[in-house]
Amino acid sequence: MATFLHDDNLNAEIGRVFREANQQLVIISPFIKLHSRLKDELKSKEHPHKIAITVVFGKNEKRLEKSLGPEEFNFLKELPNITIKYNERLHAKYYANEKTAILSSMNLYDFSQNNNIEFGILTESSLLGDISNNLTGLTLDRDAQEYFQKVTGNSRTVFSNKPVYQDGGMLSKVFKKYVAFETEVDELSEQILNTEKKKVKPRSKGVQAEVNGVTGYCIRTGVEIPFNPKKPLSDKAFRQWNRYKDKDYSEKFCHFSGESSNGNTSVSKPILKENWNEAKKYISS
Structure with missing residues (x-):
């Protein structure tokens, strides 16, 4: 089932994608500056280590902080199960959890959410939906998922955190105890957090x-x-x-x-x- 979204409905459904993500969350957007409501959704997760988050951003190859600023990166890098990827050709926008996906014109940028005219196409999958799609040939959600899996696979991993579990012996696969997370890849801290500030241009004193x-x-x-x-x-x-x-x-x-x-x-x-x-x-x- 596909639903056309715009204005407040689009923002509300993107919020729902974040809120109802229990296993995975995919964020694909050239520019990322999360609205405070979306950050709150991620902060409120009871077991954030169980949600595999994939972020793909793009543009501004030589100035990555223009696409993913220090404030956003500082927030994202504290999530325990996240992979951040970069693709210089990215222009598409896609937001999904394990059940719901949105194809959209809108960057995940708070200014876009508050000011721009944007639209989205919502797709939701279920057992009944999967059966009917197979019978009728309507595979929009699957086609989109497969396409963006390829986009993600063709994008370079620039940061990743993975959860660490306590060794529980033979039963560890069933009864895993989360203890911490560790950073496996980090190419962003140096590029984003340590970016030198733009020097102030000299000014002539005593002028109006x-x-x-x-x-x-x-x-x-x-x-x-x-x-x-x-x-x-x-x-x-x-x-x-x-x-x-x-x-x-x-x-x-x-x-x-x-x-x-x-x-x-x-x-x-x-x-x-x-x-x-x-x-x-x-x-x-």
């Missing part, structure tokens, strides 16, 4: 921002704009922000330096704390 054209950066897109903490968005980004006018909505960049803010800037606080003392020198009195 708007009058002398000191460079600033849009806190949503990172493009260069005049430095003015009261107007830290480009015209296009402002039109997007103005739909909801949430001054505390987390943005991506520091208005003063242009470096990634990892969600620690907003219209109300457009400059990272560590840059504030320097930035005050260029704010018009």
